[in-house]
Amino acid sequence: MEIAATVPLAGREDLSLAYTPGVARVCQAIADDPALLDRYTWVPNTVAVVTDGSAVLGLGNIGPRGAMPVMEGKAVLFKAFGGVDGVPVTLDTQDTDEIIETVVRIAPGFGGINLEDISAPRCFLIEDALKQRLDIPVFHDDQHGTAVVVLAALTNALALTDRLFETTRVVVSGAGAAGVACARILLAAGVRDIAVVDSKGVLHPSREDLNPVKAALAEQTTAETGRTGALADVLAGADVLVGVSGGTIGEELVATMAPEAIIFGLANPTPEVMPDVAHRHARVVATGRSDFPNQINNVLAFPGIFRGALDARASAITEGMKLAAAEALAALVGDERADDVVIPDPFDPRVGPAVARAVAEAARRDGVARA
Incomplete structure (x- = not known):
């Protein structure tokens, strides 16, 4: 996996637009009108692929580090088959409430949440809670x-x-x-x-x-x-x-x-x-x-x-x-x-x-x- 820019960064003028001082204008515009987030950032095309590593494939509870390759693979499939940017997010907790609160806090940076490899019955509780609290798609694949x-x-x-x-x-x-x-x-x-x-x-x-x-x-x-x-x-x-x-x-x-x-x-x-x-x-x-x-x-x-x-x-x-x-x-x-x-x-x-x-x-x- 890699992250690549969709615009060139070849010289000083490009740098001034991609970062300071040009980026400040975009930040202020979004602060004034949050709806512009979908126009000027990658958020509307980006999904967080979230796991706690508790039910990974047939391997069981192997934790967030062991789960990372699966989350990366999922992100690759998102891009190849849907043109969606997936970002692996592996959480170092298996506490239901902590997972819910963490995802709620990071949600503004994503257009959707894909829950992955979280053991039952916690997966049902987590998904239901996130659906109630977020206004973006939440999906336990x-x-x-x-x-x-x-x-x-x-x-x-x-x-x-x-x-x-x-x-x-x-x-x-x-x-x-x-x-x-x-x-x-x-x-x-x-x-x-x-x-x-x-x-x-x-x-x-x-x-x-x-x-x-x-x-x-x-x-x-x-x-x-x-x-x-x-x-x-x-x-x-x-x-x-x-x-x-x-x-x-x-x-x-x-x-x-x-x-x-x-x-x-x-x-x-x-x-x-x-x-x-x-x-x-x-x-x-x-x-x-x-x-x-x-x-x-x-x-x-x-x-x-x-x-x-x-x-x-x-x-x-x-x-x-x-x-x-x-x-x-x-x-x-x-x-x-x-x-x-x-x-x-x-x-x-x-x-x-x-x-x-x-x-x-x-x-x-x-x-x-x-x-």
Whole structure:
């Protein structure tokens, strides 16, 4: 990574404009009219990529220094796929309140906040608090980036297998950040029969060991079905399995799913169900890996989502904007849709612009756009 100027700095005149005395005029203008910040600085195109290093990839709690390469990589992807300037911000604290206060204090220097690799359930509390206190987009990619791409891929998978969201049975294995977000976006897309399973079984209101986030999700997901039990109980006859747990799901359970099942085993590096096993019992199979077809890759979502939000000068990222991003991704597959092609390639040059346009339009529909 590097920072580069967008204007020349080749002589004394350039220096006098870029720094003293010329910069003082810009400072005073912005002080007099804060709206000019978006015109004269990089703020409206810059996102802070913030972590505390508590849940980095599959490595766990490796701290802010160990997390830095991932944050740098994220910033590189922001630039390459969305034209957005990402700045890694690794915080040497895992105290929820300290993280919230720190991000609030640095927010004036950024056009958006991308939260990354923060463990659950703190990630939910941090995101919710920042959304309430800031008037710029706040987005936890581990949650919503995954959810958007899952919804896009599932949209095409359901079309291939002649299913509808409203009548499809879904099981989400894993109730961490990604699992909760996937369940929520699938509910918003119209899924009515969805069971979310953690290490102790199906999330259900009768369980007394649920944190507030899981308890709220249990109410939402069991309102119509009332499903309880273990993974085996809800996987039997299910149409769709979304694995975001990191655990292994045995073939004997997968074999009980409905005909022409859909299996998304998204754990890295080892999917919950390896593709060779999944294909024996499912029609459409996706993973989080680049060496298998149908990679559920967050890079398909977050650069375009932030590009669209920044272009619209959105004050927030709404559910409508996430749904629009998923719809745009799904539509790009078009006539190429097949069992091994339910999501675009990350290097498809149409992806970023298509998602950005859809998100900006949704921001205007949802009343959060300021441009």
